Amino acid sequence: MYMTPENSSSNLVYKLANLPNKPGTYLFKNNSGKIIYIGKASNLKKRISSYFVNKSSSNKKIIELKSKINDFEIIITESEQEALLLENSLIKKNKPFYNVRLKDDKSYPYIKVNLNESYPRVYITRKNSDDGARYFGPYASASSIRKTLNLLNKLFPYRSCTKVIDGNDEKPCLEFHIKRCIAPCTGNATKKEYMKLIDEVISFLEGKTKNIKTRIKKEMHDASKDLNFEKAALIRDRIKAIEKIEQKQKVVGIKKENIDVIGMSIKENFACLEIFFIRNGNMVGHKNYIMEGTKNEEEDILISRFIENFYSENLSIPKSIVCSVIPVNYKFIIEWLSSKSKSKISIKIPKRGKKNNLVKMANENAKENLKQLNSKINTNEKLISQGLRELQEELGLPNLPKRIECFDISHLQGSNVVASMSVFQNGQPMKSQYRKFKIKDNKIGNDDYASMKEVIKRRLTRIIEKGKKDFSFSKIPDLILIDGGKGQLSAVMEVILNLGVRDIAIASIAKKEERIFLPDFSESITLPEKSQGLFLLQKCRDEAHRFAVTYHRNIRANSVFKSPLDHILGIGPNKKKTLLNKFGSINSIKNSTLEEISQTKGINKNLAIRIKESL
Known part of the structure; x- marks a missing residue:
């Protein structure tokens, strides 16, 4: 028997009894019709019914949620993975009160090497799609990614323009003269030479800098032998820049591995998750994320929600993820991540060694970031409270201007x-x-x-x-x-x-x-x-x-793009474009004869008369 909330209708009981045994997304609503929780399920009937069976729960949040459910909607999907994507999208759109939410859930910046172009470009994007290009990231911010690209372009002078390259341009642009492009547009560099440069960019972004350093050291020695000391000094500076980055990225004890390390700290209604991005044994970046609405939530549920949110927009998934707790729906997440990355993914809790130390370090960073957030929130709340009291007093308001x-x-x-x-x-x-x-x-x-x-x-x-x-x-x-x-x-x-x-x-x-x-x-x-x-x-x-x-x-x-033609019956965007292309302006159409207008493609005599009368 279903135990439904006191204020729910018999319609809810009927809907519960007729739920399908299919995957999908469900939306719980309160008595005013507002969406208060969104979830996903491999079996909608089992999952939704579990909220209403006569079973006590120790989770205060679940108890409170169950008391507020007055109605629900379902959206059936082909698979649980499809339900996950839909769930994330609906949570972002509706922001339900009882859902855990990533406060920073915007699209993250990546470096894209567009291998779909004949002469690939390297640039920033926030869209990470499976389109044949190479993506690197995510990066902590647009400013950090711009610094990386600035250095990349100094080390590897790839093109930054958007023009179609055919090698027949007469002169190279300024980028060539300041050593930031090898000018394939003029034929100064062949396609083979340019692609070799792009391969080095990819190797560098993957953390494979050893071979690059070996090659450019040889170039430096060759330049010195040829007494080209200016070129040798330029190459020397490039080597120093690479070594400086290597020193920043170095993670002791992790050899040639790609790992995401996730740390977590929870306090009251907020949680902070810190993620270290380790690629080819190097720490290439880190980022912290704040989750809101975490009160009374278990750690395994929070880590599960974070992984689902974070990797739903991220195609750059390493083969190994290490953290301090296994997500609640571990099997599904492993299958989903493996399917998404087209390779087997593991999620583990390291018990000892360097990886364990990394998780501890990530946890410590998360704890410190959460401490700073709480301090900031407390300060802001005090200042806002002070401001509201000041306004009430100075303006003589009967109530606080909430x-x-x-x-x-x-x-x-x-x-x-x-x-x-x-x-x-x-x-x-x-x-x-x-x-x-x-x-x-x-x-x-x-x-x-x-x-x-x-x-x-x-x-x-x-x-x-x-x-x-x-x-x-x-x-x-x-x-x-x-x-x-x-x-x-x-x-x-x-x-x-x-x-x-x-x-x-x-x-x-x-x-x-x-x-x-x-x-x-x-x-x-x-x-x-x-x-x-x-x-x-x-x-x-x-x-x-x-x-x-x-x-x-x-x-x-x-309003700039509006035209008197827009209001004429029978004139759509295509006919408007045809008329303007032929006559050049509204005045020219106005001064043309009926015969000239009716000779325009798609314009018959009746429509030509209508145009003349309207103008």
Whole structure:
């Protein structure tokens, strides 16, 4: 018998009884329909039913989750591996409260050697796909990868241009003259010579520097024999650069192995995972990741979630992964990683020796990073709390301004007028709740007061209507902040009085002087320059301004590509392109005869008449 939550319906019992014995992804929802947890399963019926059977659990998080489940959805997939990819995608999109989340789950930078090109390029990418190219990474940051590429290009002067190489260019570019390209574009280097250079780039990125050093040392000696001391000095500097990198990368006791070492530290609702990338016995990089929502989670579940998240976007999987705990779904993860990398992968806990020391070192790094994070969080929380209290006191607010909504207007000489709303909850930006507005009244032009009145009226009307279907509009702000001075505030107060909304605090902040205006006060308020309250208002204002300006630029850019032809029935993108290619401009089309227009490919006489009438 299924033990379902008290507030669930008979529909849930029916859905549980009719679950398929197939792999897939499931989405648990609470009584307001919000997704609170997303999971995957090799057998949906067994996995979902396990949450509802009469079985006690010692995991507080599971107990709490089970009490909140009111409904669920399922998505059937072909395999558990496909379900894993879908699960990761849905978690990133929906950010459910009860899922463990990687805070830094953006795409990581890689070095790509594009072997699909006749003369391969070497460049940064965040897309790691199985396309025949070679990928190296991930790297800790774009800045670290740029430093590596800068050195690579000095050591191995490969091309950085995007042109098609045929060897027939008359002159090489500047890169050739500053020793950063061997100019295959002019035929200065043959394709064979260029590919030899690319092979060395790949060897270097794989950590195989011994043969490279041997070869270029010979080149240095040959240059010295030929009395070409300038070339010999240049090669000597390249050797020193390689040796410097080798010293940084050296890991004592690990010989010619490719390993990822994962360390972990957990405290309350956060976990830090440190990963060392060891390639060919060299430490080529490291990175730490923060996981959020880890309270009451077991270590084997967290390591499993991390491995699934990290390697779902990473094709550069070493044959060996070492860590301090085996993931909960070990067998599936091994099969998935092996299938993904097309070679057998192992996950082990080293009990002794150098690898054990590396895991301890990774754990220690994770612990230290988590300590710093907690210190930063505690400091930020104190500063935010101080700022909120300052605002309540200085602005005379009835409550702490936990939710602040800031509004700004953007336009260019009265054209394409738009507005924005930034949202800060407990001192933090809630970017998913930001909103943008197009000013509907075309007669407003560059009247900022009228624009702000329209936007605030639309916002407050949504509050009166309980937000309709927009979650961000259903929330009532503790403070509405206007980007502007006393004039904007007075204009907005007219709207507030007309709508009869009296229980929402409102203020405006003027640029430059950073003066704050309040209703019914003739004098402005000036907060101390280092006030945390002022800093919070400035952040809200700056975010609203940034969001409005970005939206306005996008609209303006799109309007540039609009044409009078767009509004003519029967004219689509292809016919518009054909007409403009033939006549060159709208004016030329306007001045052409019906016969000339109707002779255009795809344009009959009736359509030509319509075009002439419209223009």
